[in-house]
Amino acid sequence: xxxxxxxxxxxxxxxxxxxxxxSEKYLGIISVKLLVERVKWDVSKEYREIEYLQYSxxxxxxxxxxxxxxxxxxxxxxxxxxxxxxxxxxxxxxxVGEKEVKNIVKKLPVEExxxxxxxxx
Amino acid sequence: xxxxxxxIEKLDAILGGGIPLYSxxxxxxxxxxxxxxLVQNIVFNCAKRGLKTLYLTTISESQFKIxxxxxxxxxxxxxxxxNTFIYRDLGAVLRKEGWQKTLHHxxxxxxxxxxxxxVIDSFKAIRxxxxxxxxxxxxxxxxxxxxxxxxITVFLVGEYDEKELTSLSEFAIADGILxxxxxxxxxxxxxYLRILKMRGTSFEQGEHLFQxxxxxxxxxxxxxxxxxxxxYEVASEKRKSLGIPELDAMLSGGLKEGSITAISGGTxxxxxxxxxxxxxxxxxxxxxxxxxxxxxxxxxxxxxxLSLGWDIEKYVxxxxxxxxxxxxxxxxxxxxxxxxxxxxxxxxxxxxxxxxVTSFERSVVDLQKYKDYLWALIQHLKMKKVTSILIxxxxxxxxxxxxxxxxxxxxxxxIIILRYVEKQATIKRVLAVLKAKGASHSRDLRxxxxxxxxxKVLEKFDKADMLK
Numbered sequence: 001x002x003x004x005x006x007x008x009x010x011x012x013x014x015x016x017x018x019x020x021x022x023s024e025k026y027l028g029i030i031s032v033k034l035l036v037e038r039v040k041w042d043v044s045k046e047y048r049e050i051e052y053l054q055y056s057x058x059x060x061x062x063x064x065x066x067x068x069x070x071x072x073x074x075x076x077x078x079x080x081x082x083x084x085x086x087x088x089x090x091x092x093x094x095x096v097g098e099k100e101v102k103n104i105v106k107k108l109p110v111e112e113x114x115x116x117x118x119x120x121x
Numbered sequence: 122x123x124x125x126x127x128x129i130e131k132l133d134a135i136l137g138g139g140i141p142l143y144s145x146x147x148x149x150x151x152x153x154x155x156x157x158x159l160v161q162n163i164v165f166n167c168a169k170r171g172l173k174t175l176y177l178t179t180i181s182e183s184q185f186k187i188x189x190x191x192x193x194x195x196x197x198x199x200x201x202x203x204n205t206f207i208y209r210d211l212g213a214v215l216r217k218e219g220w221q222k223t224l225h226h227x228x229x230x231x232x233x234x235x236x237x238x239x240v241i242d243s244f245k246a247i248r249x250x251x252x253x254x255x256x257x258x259x260x261x262x263x264x265x266x267x268x269x270x271x272x273i274t275v276f277l278v279g280e281y282d283e284k285e286l287t288s289l290s291e292f293a294i295a296d297g298i299l300x301x302x303x304x305x306x307x308x309x310x311x312x313y314l315r316i317l318k319m320r321g322t323s324f325e326q327g328e329h330l331f332q333x334x335x336x337x338x339x340x341x342x343x344x345x346x347x348x349x350x351x352x353y354e355v356a357s358e359k360r361k362s363l364g365i366p367e368l369d370a371m372l373s374g375g376l377k378e379g380s381i382t383a384i385s386g387g388t389x390x391x392x393x394x395x396x397x398x399x400x401x402x403x404x405x406x407x408x409x410x411x412x413x414x415x416x417x418x419x420x421x422x423x424x425x426x427l428s429l430g431w432d433i434e435k436y437v438x439x440x441x442x443x444x445x446x447x448x449x450x451x452x453x454x455x456x457x458x459x460x461x462x463x464x465x466x467x468x469x470x471x472x473x474x475x476x477x478v479t480s481f482e483r484s485v486v487d488l489q490k491y492k493d494y495l496w497a498l499i500q501h502l503k504m505k506k507v508t509s510i511l512i513x514x515x516x517x518x519x520x521x522x523x524x525x526x527x528x529x530x531x532x533x534x535x536i537i538i539l540r541y542v543e544k545q546a547t548i549k550r551v552l553a554v555l556k557a558k559g560a561s562h563s564r565d566l567r568x569x570x571x572x573x574x575x576x577k578v579l580e581k582f583d584k585a586d587m588l589k
Contacts, residue, residue, distance in 0.1 A: 031266055031270055034266055034270040035270050038270055041232060091272065095269070095270070095272065
């Protein structure tokens with residue numbers, strides 16, 4: 001796997017850690033874990049590789065993803081994590097409120113949010 | 122706060138607009154209290170709006186029986202089954218594979234169907250399948266957390282009685298508790314709903330009567346006096362004639378618009394005739410009136426009017442006079458007072474007669490409830506500026522000027538007393554205006570006659586020796 005791809009994944013790992021940590025304030029650790037599982041399930045319909053995202057009491061890790069993609073030279077990392085973050089934020093906003101999610105969203109680069117997830121269910 | 126609209130009109134009103142979305146709600150009550158029908162009515166209403174329900178049965182009624190019973194109701198639609206209304210069983214997995222697997226099974230069902238609503242019926246029945254309270258509590262907590270994350274509004278149906286509501290763990294976790302129960306009042310089996318808890322929203326407290334009809338659940342919210350003091354608009358000097366010129370004169374021109382008048386008297390003294398005259402006068406001026414009778418059927422009222430020389434049939438046909446009879450045997454105060462309000466609103470009633478308040482009182486077991494209802498009714502009529510006559514039956518028709526046995530005088534703006542007097546085998550009728558708030562009124566005792574040409578109020582009664 002190219003070095004820049006690994007670096008990208010590491011970047012997303014940090015970004016997700018921040019996002020999940022910020023969510024814990026509103027949802028609590030247990031519900032954040034459940035929400036991550038739910039979003040993983042949603043995204044896995046398109047990107048099965050998201051199943052390698054691990055989130056437990058020890059925290060979040062994308063190492064398994066890096067390990068499993070090591071022989072891949074070209075993987076749409078951006079698209080996958082865009083979808084993940086957009087879906088996560090969308091559901092979070094419904095659960096805790098738009099206003100409360102604003103601060104969390106502020107930290108995310110706008111281009112990371114996939115417009116296809118912006119519509120309400 | 123976003124809400125799930127139940128579609129049961131008055132239920133949404135008492136819930137402050139509906140049930141908060143993604144909440145966990147327990148619907149409790151003894152067997153036969155109406156829990157399952159209530160929940161099914163709600164979810165079918167939602168299903169028609171495109172919201173999907175996953176209905177999970179456990180260890181109570183089988184699916185085929187549930188569907189069979191549902192078909193009796195108008196809210197049921199066959200086309201919604203397996204579309205936006207999905208039945209699945211949770212009980213078998215729980216019995217055979219344990220609660221951990223059940224949670225996983227629930228997770229799979231949610232992923233497969235992605236419902237907006239999940240119902241577990243019966244939730245209480247599965248308690249016994251857990252080895253201990255601690256494990257059950259863990260299951261409840263995990264299930265609640267899972268379903269909330271999936272943006273699901275949950276109904277847990279259970280045969281809990283009232284004392285369990287404060288002791289069992291699931292009630293601490295629940296966001297909302299709707300408790301259904303029945304009582305027997307006089308001859309009636311009555312069903313009530315109480316909202317004991319609903320986090321995140323205000324709701325109407327107290328017991329609300331409900332009925333199960335072929336249309337589904339019909340709710341009659343608790344009538345309560347408003348907290349704000351009613352401001353009586355003395356400024357309005359409009360007068361409503363009773364159709365009896367002499368009596369109008371005794372009242373300085375008639376009854377003030379929006380005022381509440383008591384006509385009190387013994388049996389047969391003429392209370393109904395006075396009330397009919399009042400409505401007939403209004404009808405002639407194009408004002409709609411409602412005569413709510415708990416004493417005489419509609420045909421008798423029409424006949425009474427005819428005997429006074431009034432053919433009110435045309436007014437009835439034009440809905441200028443609405444005659445409604447409710448048998449005292451069937452009188453259910455909780456329900457009928459609500460219907461009174463609705464009729465007044467819907468038909469834009471300007472003149473109202475209740476005949477009699479005494480029958481109303483006799484149908485209520487709880488005296489305080491009766492007073493609350495009467496107060497709420499009077500407030501409502503005043504706020505709507507409906508000029509009203511409430512008839513009070515005096516058991517002693519020859520008594521001195523007595524309004525009623527219950528302390529009601531303060532509720533009325535005007536009080537007209539009718540009584541008999543007698544001496545040497547002659548019975549006469551007399552009337553007096555005991556009270557007319559905000560106006561000077563005659564203090565004379567006047568004789569009156571009821572004839573085939575209406576009511577005639579005669580001169581001041583000067584036969585003092587005929588008065589007891």
